[in-house]
Amino acid sequence: MNILKEIEDSFIKPPKNELLMRVSNFKKLLESKNIDYALIFYNVNLFYFTNSIQRGCLLITDDDAKPYYFVQKHIDRAKLETYSDLIEVIEIKKISEVFSYLKELGLMDKKRVGLELGDISASFFINLKKSLKDQEIVDITYDILRLRSIKSEFELSQMREASKMSDKIFSIVPSFLKEGMTELELAGCIQAESRKLGNQEIIRMRGFNNELTNPHVLSGISGAIPSAGDVPLSGYGPSSAIAQGASLKKIKREEPIIVDYAGSQNGYINDETRVFVIGKLPKELERAYWISREIIEFVETHVKEGDNGKDVYKEILKIVEKYDLLDHFMGYKKGRVRFVAHGIGLVLNEFPIIADSRDEELKENMVFSIEPKFVFPQKGAVGIEVDFIVKKDRLERLSSFPLDIVSV
Amino acid sequence: MNILKEIEDSFIKPPKNELLMRVSNFKKLLESKNIDYALIFYNVNLFYFTNSIQRGCLLITDDDAKPYYFVQKHIDRAKLETYSDLIEVIEIKKISEVFSYLKELGLMDKKRVGLELGDISASFFINLKKSLKDQEIVDITYDILRLRSIKSEFELSQMREASKMSDKIFSIVPSFLKEGMTELELAGCIQAESRKLGNQEIIRMRGFNNELTNPHVLSGISGAIPSAGDVPLSGYGPSSAIAQGASLKKIKREEPIIVDYAGSQNGYINDETRVFVIGKLPKELERAYWISREIIEFVETHVKEGDNGKDVYKEILKIVEKYDLLDHFMGYKKGRVRFVAHGIGLVLNEFPIIADSRDEELKENMVFSIEPKFVFPQKGAVGIEVDFIVKKDRLERLSSFPLDIVSV
Numbered sequence: 021m022n023i024l025k026e027i028e029d030s031f032i033k034p035p036k037n038e039l040l041m042r043v044s045n046f047k048k049l050l051e052s053k054n055i056d057y058a059l060i061f062y063n064v065n066l067f068y069f070t071n072s073i074q075r076g077c078l079l080i081t082d083d084d085a086k087p088y089y090f091v092q093k094h095i096d097r098a099k100l101e102t103y104s105d106l107i108e109v110i111e112i113k114k115i116s117e118v119f120s121y122l123k124e125l126g127l128m129d130k131k132r133v134g135l136e137l138g139d140i141s142a143s144f145f146i147n148l149k150k151s152l153k154d155q156e157i158v159d160i161t162y163d164i165l166r167l168r169s170i171k172s173e174f175e176l177s178q179m180r181e182a183s184k185m186s187d188k189i190f191s192i193v194p195s196f197l198k199e200g201m202t203e204l205e206l207a208g209c210i211q212a213e214s215r216k217l218g219n220q221e222i223i224r225m226r227g228f229n230n231e232l233t234n235p236h237v238l239s240g241i242s243g244a245i246p247s248a249g250d251v252p253l254s255g256y257g258p259s260s261a262i263a264q265g266a267s268l269k270k271i272k273r274e275e276p277i278i279v280d281y282a283g284s285q286n287g288y289i290n291d292e293t294r295v296f297v298i299g300k301l302p303k304e305l306e307r308a309y310w311i312s313r314e315i316i317e318f319v320e321t322h323v324k325e326g327d328n329g330k331d332v333y334k335e336i337l338k339i340v341e342k343y344d345l346l347d348h349f350m351g352y353k354k355g356r357v358r359f360v361a362h363g364i365g366l367v368l369n370e371f372p373i374i375a376d377s378r379d380e381e382l383k384e385n386m387v388f389s390i391e392p393k394f395v396f397p398q399k400g401a402v403g404i405e406v407d408f409i410v411k412k413d414r415l416e417r418l419s420s421f422p423l424d425i426v427s428v
Numbered sequence: 429m430n431i432l433k434e435i436e437d438s439f440i441k442p443p444k445n446e447l448l449m450r451v452s453n454f455k456k457l458l459e460s461k462n463i464d465y466a467l468i469f470y471n472v473n474l475f476y477f478t479n480s481i482q483r484g485c486l487l488i489t490d491d492d493a494k495p496y497y498f499v500q501k502h503i504d505r506a507k508l509e510t511y512s513d514l515i516e517v518i519e520i521k522k523i524s525e526v527f528s529y530l531k532e533l534g535l536m537d538k539k540r541v542g543l544e545l546g547d548i549s550a551s552f553f554i555n556l557k558k559s560l561k562d563q564e565i566v567d568i569t570y571d572i573l574r575l576r577s578i579k580s581e582f583e584l585s586q587m588r589e590a591s592k593m594s595d596k597i598f599s600i601v602p603s604f605l606k607e608g609m610t611e612l613e614l615a616g617c618i619q620a621e622s623r624k625l626g627n628q629e630i631i632r633m634r635g636f637n638n639e640l641t642n643p644h645v646l647s648g649i650s651g652a653i654p655s656a657g658d659v660p661l662s663g664y665g666p667s668s669a670i671a672q673g674a675s676l677k678k679i680k681r682e683e684p685i686i687v688d689y690a691g692s693q694n695g696y697i698n699d700e701t702r703v704f705v706i707g708k709l710p711k712e713l714e715r716a717y718w719i720s721r722e723i724i725e726f727v728e729t730h731v732k733e734g735d736n737g738k739d740v741y742k743e744i745l746k747i748v749e750k751y752d753l754l755d756h757f758m759g760y761k762k763g764r765v766r767f768v769a770h771g772i773g774l775v776l777n778e779f780p781i782i783a784d785s786r787d788e789e790l791k792e793n794m795v796f797s798i799e800p801k802f803v804f805p806q807k808g809a810v811g812i813e814v815d816f817i818v819k820k821d822r823l824e825r826l827s828s829f830p831l832d833i834v835s836v
Contacts, residue, residue, distance in 0.1 A: 024649055027664050030676050063637045063656070067669050074671075075637070075656040094654040094662075094763055101668045137551040141636050142543070143567055145550030159551060208623025215616025218676055220666045221641040228549050229471045229483070233629040241432055246502040248471070248483040254502075256435050258628045260509045261475050261695020261774070263482075268438050268626055287669020355502055366669070 023100065032286045034071055036103050038174050042069055043080060043087055043106070045167055050082040050134065055158055057081040057127055058134030059118070059148075064224060064366045065136060065164050067287055072101035077118060081127070090118050119151045128153065134160035139226065169363050169371035171385045176409060178288035179365070179387060183407065183419035185217050185283025186292045189235075190421045194428045199273055199298050203266035204258065207237040210281065220284045224367040232368060233257075233265030234282050240275030242267060243401030246355030252393040253278060253351075253401045274299045276309075276400045282368065290418055291364050291389040293405030296426045301402070306425070308394035309402040311343050313423055315360075315392040316406055325384045325412050329361075329374040332382075336360055336392065345394055352395040361390035364407060386410045387418065431508065440694045442479055444511050446582050450477055451488060451495055451514075453575055458490040458542060463566055465489040465535055466542030467526070467556075472632060472774045473544060473572050475695055480509035485526060489535070498526050527559045536561065542568035547634065577771050577779035579793045584817060586696035587773070587795060591815065591827035593625050593691025594700045597643075598829045602836045607681055607706050611674035612666065615645040618689065628692045632775040640776060641665075641673035642690050648683030650675060651809030654763030660801040661686060661759075661809050682707045684717075684808045690776065699772050699797040700827055701813030704834045709810070714833070716802035717810040719751050721831055723768075723800040724812055733792045733820050737769075737782040740790075744768055744800065753802055760803040769798035772815060794818045795826065 046069065050058060058080050060066060063073040069087065070078060076091040076098070088108045091098040095111040102109060112118065122128050133152055137145065138161030149157065171179070189210060196209035214234075215221075223234045230249070238255040247254035247263045256267035271277060277296040282289045295301075295309060315336050323332055340349045350357050358377065363370030364387055372380045372388055382388075388410070393403025407418035454477065458466060466488050468474060471481040477495065478486060484499040484506070496516045499506040503519040510517060520526065530536050541560055545553065546569030557565065579587070597618055604617035622642075623629075631642045638657070646663040655662035655671045664675035679685060685704040690697045703709075703717060723744050731740055748757045758765050766785065771778030772795055780788045780796055790796075796818070801811025815826035 023653070024664075024677060027675060027677055031664075031668055033668075061636070063639075071668055072671075073637075073656060073669065093656055093658075096762075097653075097655055097671070101671075135550070137554065138549055139636070140550050141546055142548050142550050142553030143545040143569065144636060145553065146545065161551065202623075202626075204623040204626060204629075207629065208620035211623065212616035212620035215610075215612040215619065215674070218610075218612060218666055220670045221612075221615065221673055222639050222670055224639075228469070228547070228552060229481075231471075231630050231632075245431070245505075247505055248481060248501055250501075256431075256439075258626055258692075259694045260439055260441075260479055261481065262628045262630055263480075263505070263509075265629055266623070267435060269432060269435055284666075286667045354504075 034174050036106060038172055039069065039071060039103060039106055041172070046080055047082055049163055049167060050080070053158065053163070054132055055082060055134040055160070056131035058160055060136065062136045062139040064226065068168055068366065070102040070107055072098050074098040076112065077115065079118070088121065090121070116151065128155070130155065132156045132158055134158050136161045136164065138162070165371050168365055169386050170383055171365060171387055175288060175365065176385065178285045179290055179418055181285035182283040182288055182290040185214070185219055186281050186290055187419050187421040188217060189213060189281050189283070190279065190294050190426070193279055193296055194426060197271070197277065197296060197298065197428050200270050202268050202270055203237045203239050203242060204268060206271065207233070207235050207266040210235045210237070210279070223282045223284065223289055225369050226367045227369065230369070236278070236280035237266040238278040238401065239269060239271045240400045241398055242269050243276060243278050244352060244395050244397050244399065246351060250357055252357055252391065253395065271298070274302065276301055276305055276402045278401055280405060287366050289364060289368065290407050291368055291405060292407060292419055292421070293391060293403060294421065294426060295402050296428060298428050300427065301425060302399065305396060305399060305402045308345060308348065308396070309425055311339065311345065312392040312394065312403045315339055316390065316404055316423060319390055320408070320415055323382065324414055325382060325410050327382050329372055329378055329380040329382060332374050333360055333376055348394045348396060350393060352397055355395065360392055361388045363387060364389045382410045384410055384412055442582050444514060446580055447477065447479060447511060447514055449580070454488055455490055457571055457575060458488070461566065461571070462540055463490060463542045463568070464539035466568055468544065470544045470547040472634065476576055476774060478510040478515055480506050482506040484520065485523065487526070496529065498529070524559065536563070538563065540564045540566055542566050544569045544572065546570070573779050576773055577794050578791055579773060579795055583696060583773065584793065586693045587698055587826055589693035590691040590696055590698040593627055594689050594698055595827050595829040596625060597621060597689050597691070598687065598702050598834070601687055601704055602834060605679070605685065605704060605706065605836050608678050610676050610678055611645045611647050611650060612676060614679065615641070615643050615674040618643045618645070618687070631690045631692065631697055633777050634775045635777065638777070644686070644688035645674040646686040646809065647677060647679045648808045649806055650677050651684060651686050652760060652803050652805050652807065654759060658765055660765055660799065661803065679706070682710065684709055684713055684810045686809055688813060695774050697772060697776065698815050698826055699776055699813060700815060700829070701799060701811060702829065702834060703810050704836060706836050708835065709833060710807065713804060713807060713810045716753060716756065717833055719747065719753065720800040720802065720811045723747055724798065724814055724831060727798055728816070728823055728825070731790065732822055733790060733818055735790050737780055737786055737788040737790060740782050741768055741784055756802045756804060758801060760805055763803065768800055769796045771795060772797050790818045792818055792820055
């Protein structure tokens with residue numbers, strides 16, 4: 021495959037050591053769980069270990085052997101994208117050929133096999149299970165997510181670049197924002213600007229039925245319209261078929277305009293939210309906005325490595341309760357979700373999750389997006405979303421755009 | 429939930445009879461396969477049967493009972509979106525509550541249960557299987573796809589509206605197209621215009637690891653860059669992490685610029701492709717373009733209800749072979765895909781598929797998107813994609829934008 025020079029130069033390849041380290045950490049994980057080998061199919065995980073998301077599967081064993089990247093389509097691209105000296109890239113016509121290789125490698129006899137059961141489909145699993153015969157299958161979905169939750173310096177550098185994109189977008193939203201335009205129209209202006217900046221068109225969220233829009237633009241009452249997603253703010257969307265995100269509602273003066281936006285670099289994303297308003301927000305919403313800000317400031321000055329997400333969540337709820345806004349926090353009543361922050365990286369819903377029910381220790385170089393948001397029926401939503409890197413004795417902000425309400 | 433009047437008016441609800449008919453056709457299908465009941469989780473199928481994609485599941489039995497729509501989030505929206513007199517909408521806190529209802533309804537004893545095994549995840553399936561105890565599980569993924577492949581008049585009217593959107597977009601591409609702009613920049617201009625027209629931000633494709641960009645903009649050599657997807661043209665994409673679609677490559681004079689675009693209405697989409705060029709195409713590519721056009725004309729004048737997709741595919745290959753372009757058809761050599769048309773509707777990859785290996789009879793009111801495309805290494809791709817409705821004695825075109833190369 022002959023690649024244009026300008027494209028080859030713009031594609032970023034992680035350092036070779038980076039991929040070596042990821043694979044070696046995964047091998048340690050396999051060993052610690054007595055898993056003999058794993059077959060990886062989910063494109064995000066393929067990318068994490070190989071820097072390539074071509075169609076096929078990756079075999080990683082618990083011993084010193086190189087990973088095998090079996091590729092159906094397209095082999096030339098896979099070879100170009102990964103490091104062929106670290107990873108054996110092998111062309112296959114059908115997935116079933118993988119089992120012949122497994123047999124040849126002595127990996128078909130009473131082994132424990134790791135599979136991404138949270139990602140592959142049921143029917144694919146049923147077929148795999150037949151081919152793997154009497155081998156024991158172990159779910160590795162969450163193990164890989166945990167591995168991915170701690171970012172390397174290379175990954176943090178990608179996410180810092182992604183953050184520059186959201187900073188830039190927030191800074192130019194006021195130049196588009198006009199009374200009477202639809203939410204979708206504002207979303208379109210932001211999308212046009214995003215493409216100029218090179219933002220990827222696909223922002224990933226893992227999990228069945230999970231979909232998203234980028235940007236997520238909600239104005240006034242839209243911010244208070246609930247829907248299916250495990251998110252604090254949903255919006256009308258353009259129809260019942262999409263049921264989230266920007267709609268044909270026209271933007272008015274003196275209502276909160278939520279812009280939730282993910283920048284990207286090389287697959288890595290950030291995820292921040294700011295509130296815009298034409299004129300001034302109603303008092304009740306402005307007050308809630310300042311409570312969001314108080315929460316962000318509390319987190320920024322108190323949270324660090326070693327803290328438990330559950331405790332952080334409890335402390336945040338205390339602030340919300342102090343202002344008597346529990347029914348409005350992260351959705352309204354039945355629409356409330358029980359987390360306040362989620363990890364980011366290659367997808368929008370990684371670990372850690374800072375939530376009611378999750379006993380999760382924050383570790384150095386985890387990155388999370390914290391989004392205290394308040395919903396007021398008929399009026400809309402306000403809140404802030406900010407990305408933080410967990411450091412030994414503090415948090416480090418990923419982006420630099422100010423946290424104030426942007427009044428136009 | 430109090431909905432804004434302007435939004436309520438813009439949301440389209442299918443006629444009550446339409447949903448009744450879909451459910452009743454599905455009940456017949458269950459009966460014919462001796463399935464006692466089905467549990468439906470995939471949001472596209474939920475929408476098809478209820479006009480709502482809230483989180484939960486839909487129970488449809490093979491007898492006269494109303495469907496039960498169990499909703500976790502958000503109940504108010506589900507009630508508003510569906511017809512509560514046709515479908516029992518029941519609030520649940522956890523999916524596990526569904527099994528208590530099944531027990532109460534006498535549906536837990538040695539029944540045959542239909543599940544969407546091609547859509548739900550392996551781990552979700554494993555848990556469901558435990559809860560369903562010794563009941564027999566049958567895959568209904570493809571049965572529902574077959575049901576959905578034949579469109580009602582209401583569905584066709586939605587798709588005709590979606591087509592007007594792509595007609596409009598193709599007509600204004602020349603006003604954006606400038607030498608030296610990046611593919612992503614052109615994609616952004618199209619996205620901004622799309623949002624003004626109200627096009628939905630999420631265009632769905634079913635299946636594990638399947639992702640897409642809308643529009644899919646590829647210029648010159650990009651059209652010849654293969655990737656993982658089961659599509660004829662992939663493109664560089666913005667990085668190895670996305671690996672498809674528009675990239676940072678700059679658009680030049682006298683190279684083919686592919687714009688593959690889906691309009692939408694109420695979840696229904698269309699899918700067409702046109703070739704644009706600044707100046708004039710090289711002779712070799714122009715010739716291939718006219719062969720695409722010959723194929724479209726052959727199909728439009730010869731294909732009708734009752735034809736087999738396999739035979740149609742063979743006839744098309746004969747045209748390609750006549751011009752000695754087999755290695756270039758639908759991808760280059762190893763990058764070739766073995767279909768030439770796919771169904772469209774609520775997702776981009778529905779039935780029917782017109783392909784080498786598929787014995788598939790075309791039925792009245794199926795809608796397919798046929799896309800004869802040719803790939804030339806280092807030079808790019810050309811081709812046309814047009815949507816057709818299958819009628820008794822002919823095909824009917826869904827859109828009306830001319831098939832010519834658009835020269836700017």
